[in-house]
Amino acid sequence: MDKLVEMKNIYKSYEGVVALKGIDFKIGFNEVVGILGDNGAGKSTLIKIISGVHCFDAGEMYIKGVRINPKKYSVKAAHSMGIETVYQEKALADKQTLWRNIFLGRQITNKLGFLNIKKEKEETDKIMHDVMGFRGVGVDVDSVIKTLSGGEKQGVAISRAMYFEADLVILDEPTMALSLQEVKKVLKFIQAVKDKGKSCVYISHNIANVYPVSDRFVAIDRGKVVGSYNHKDLSLEELGEELIKYTKLSTQINQAERIL
Amino acid sequence: MDDLETKYKVKRFSRYKSQIGLVIMTASIFVLFMITSPEVFLRGRIYQSFLSTVPFIGFMALGLTFVLAMGEIDLSFPSVMALSGFIFTITFQTTNSVILALICSILSGVIVGFINGTLVTSIGIPSIVVTLGMQFLIRGFSNIISNGLARTVAVDKTISYKIFVGKLGPIPAQSIWFIGITIFFYFLLFRHKFGEHVLFIGDNQETARMMGVKVKRVKIIVFILMGVMASLAGILSCYRMRTWWPTMGEGYMMMTMAAAFVGGTSMAGGEASIFGTFLASFLIGSLEAGIVAAGLSGFWTRFICGLLIIISVTVHILVKRKK
Numbered sequence: 234m235d236k237l238v239e240m241k242n243i244y245k246s247y248e249g250v251v252a253l254k255g256i257d258f259k260i261g262f263n264e265v266v267g268i269l270g271d272n273g274a275g276k277s278t279l280i281k282i283i284s285g286v287h288c289f290d291a292g293e294m295y296i297k298g299v300r301i302n303p304k305k306y307s308v309k310a311a312h313s314m315g316i317e318t319v320y321q322e323k324a325l326a327d328k329q330t331l332w333r334n335i336f337l338g339r340q341i342t343n344k345l346g347f348l349n350i351k352k353e354k355e356e357t358d359k360i361m362h363d364v365m366g367f368r369g370v371g372v373d374v375d376s377v378i379k380t381l382s383g384g385e386k387q388g389v390a391i392s393r394a395m396y397f398e399a400d401l402v403i404l405d406e407p408t409m410a411l412s413l414q415e416v417k418k419v420l421k422f423i424q425a426v427k428d429k430g431k432s433c434v435y436i437s438h439n440i441a442n443v444y445p446v447s448d449r450f451v452a453i454d455r456g457k458v459v460g461s462y463n464h465k466d467l468s469l470e471e472l473g474e475e476l477i478k479y480t481k482l483s484t485q486i487n488q489a490e491r492i493l
Numbered sequence: 494m495d496d497l498e499t500k501y502k503v504k505r506f507s508r509y510k511s512q513i514g515l516v517i518m519t520a521s522i523f524v525l526f527m528i529t530s531p532e533v534f535l536r537g538r539i540y541q542s543f544l545s546t547v548p549f550i551g552f553m554a555l556g557l558t559f560v561l562a563m564g565e566i567d568l569s570f571p572s573v574m575a576l577s578g579f580i581f582t583i584t585f586q587t588t589n590s591v592i593l594a595l596i597c598s599i600l601s602g603v604i605v606g607f608i609n610g611t612l613v614t615s616i617g618i619p620s621i622v623v624t625l626g627m628q629f630l631i632r633g634f635s636n637i638i639s640n641g642l643a644r645t646v647a648v649d650k651t652i653s654y655k656i657f658v659g660k661l662g663p664i665p666a667q668s669i670w671f672i673g674i675t676i677f678f679y680f681l682l683f684r685h686k687f688g689e690h691v692l693f694i695g696d697n698q699e700t701a702r703m704m705g706v707k708v709k710r711v712k713i714i715v716f717i718l719m720g721v722m723a724s725l726a727g728i729l730s731c732y733r734m735r736t737w738w739p740t741m742g743e744g745y746m747m748m749t750m751a752a753a754f755v756g757g758t759s760m761a762g763g764e765a766s767i768f769g770t771f772l773a774s775f776l777i778g779s780l781e782a783g784i785v786a787a788g789l790s791g792f793w794t795r796f797i798c799g800l801l802i803i804i805s806v807t808v809h810i811l812v813k814r815k816k
Contacts, residue, residue, distance in 0.1 A: 281631065308702075308704065318699075318703065320703055323699065323703055324703075326692075326695060326696035326697040326700045326701070326763065326765075328696045328763040329692060329693060333689060336704060337693055337700075337704045338705035340686045341706075342686055346685055347680065348684050350684065
């Protein structure tokens with residue numbers, strides 16, 4: 234078991250559209266991997282398969298060496314295997330309080346399913362101070378999510394993942410729609426995940442934001458892995474040029490397909 | 494530190510602002526009734542009468558509060574009330590068994606709720622369309638099987654009559670059931686895992702799904718819950734009137750919805766108030782009596798009811814926006 238997640242020849246289609254066409258993808262232990270690619274390249278589908286939201290049609294997936302049965306794999310199963318996902322915009326429910334959002338899907342309850350609200354609030358308070366680093370100004374456990382800023386929301390979602398001791402934190406566009414200051418905070422979180430010996434996968438359009446914290450980059454285009462680069466092998470500029478090559482290629486192929 | 498604590502206290506207070514507004518509105522309307530017709534509203538009898546009639550609106554309004562909290566709607570409940578009432582009546586008439594009649598009747602509510610929930614979640618038909626269709630379908634079905642004729646049910650000789658609609662001193666039993674179910678629903682919605690899932694689905698279905706909530710299952714259960722509450726209203730109506738009639742439930746549609754909306758539950762989902770529904774059921778349920786007792790014609794009831802809905806929903810929204 235040398236890889237945390239290993240995907241071999243994964244296929245997935247929705248209503249006749251093939252989103253993934255034989256993806257091979259690996260995530261090592263204590264590794265930060267960036268998934269790059271255009272809209273519709275299949276990035277979101279890939280992470281939704283790892284996090285148990287969608288099941289794959291064909292291929293093999295192993296998590297910590299265990300072969301995954303796509304029929305039985307679910308968000309709950311992913312959680313229990315230490316995989317946490319933070320979705321951009323969809324990570325938290327706006328009208329609910331912070332403490333409810335932290336424990337959604339993993340509530341602390343008694344045998345009858347009634348919530349232990351006191352304990353959930355205490356734990357949330359701890360998370361806010363120890364993990365998120367909120368210093369009590371304006372935000373408390375009873376705060377409604379829509380009153381938080383974009384960066385605070387991402388902070389809450391990532392802290393939730395860290396609190397549940399995830400071995401792998403998956404981030405969908407972690408820096409989109411954030412101010413520069415907030416982006417820095419999010420990068421700090423990613424660094425903290427790595428410092429704790431955990432792994433992280435993220436999708437991003439803005440490679441400049443996430444380049445400093447990444448170990449490896451994987452480029453995806455039209456449902457296939459088209460390139461894999463190590464952080465130490467190329468600079469940000471070189472990575473950018475590589476990606477432009479693929480984007481251009483992809484545009485040309487699209488145009489060719491349209492003509493045909 | 495003191496500053497922070499005061500801030501939180503203020504925050505906590507503002508969270509209940511719209512509820513406090515509702516209490517003040519209800520109280521002032523009752524005070525108004527007391528002023529306009531003291532001979533009626535300063536005596537206990539009218540309140541006893543409310544306690545016996547309001548629970549029927551209340552049961553269904555509580556069920557509807559769950560449906561609305563989930564961001565859906567159910568329009569089929571008045572017909573379910575009639576169907577369940579008929580099934581209760583006919584089963585009791587043929588078998589003379591209260592338990593069997595109760596089981597069959599509640600089962601009919603469960604089945605309708607299951608069909609509603611499945612059509613909404615599996616086929617993806619909007620709940621307003623599914624339940625509107627079911628409203629007609631079930632009303633038609635109960636008319637067909639009953640031949641459109643009213644039936645009497647001689648349940649008043651059974652012990653269950655005392656349990657469901659008897660009197661505990663001056664208090665009608667159904668109002669005690671209503672209070673009990675309100676408390677249970679409050680805990681179910683705000684203190685139980687299930688209720689939390691309902692609120693999250695209403696707020697953001699995708700978030701709920703991504704966090705592992707079984708959206709389809711929860712939705713179907715909530716539609717079933719609504720069906721069962723409508724069944725209960727149908728059964729208790731049969732008990733109270735000792736009769737089943739084919740138009741049973743028809744007047745309840747708007748009143749039930751009004752109770753949920755005036756109570757502070759929004760159609761957008763994700764937010765609900767069980768206490769608000771409870772209080773608003775009494776407010777809506779007592780309007781007609783108050784208006785008639787004040788000497789106005791019954792035509793005013795709808796006018797004032799409509800006014801109340803618009804005013805209270807406006808207030809709820811403005812209070813939330815301010816927060």
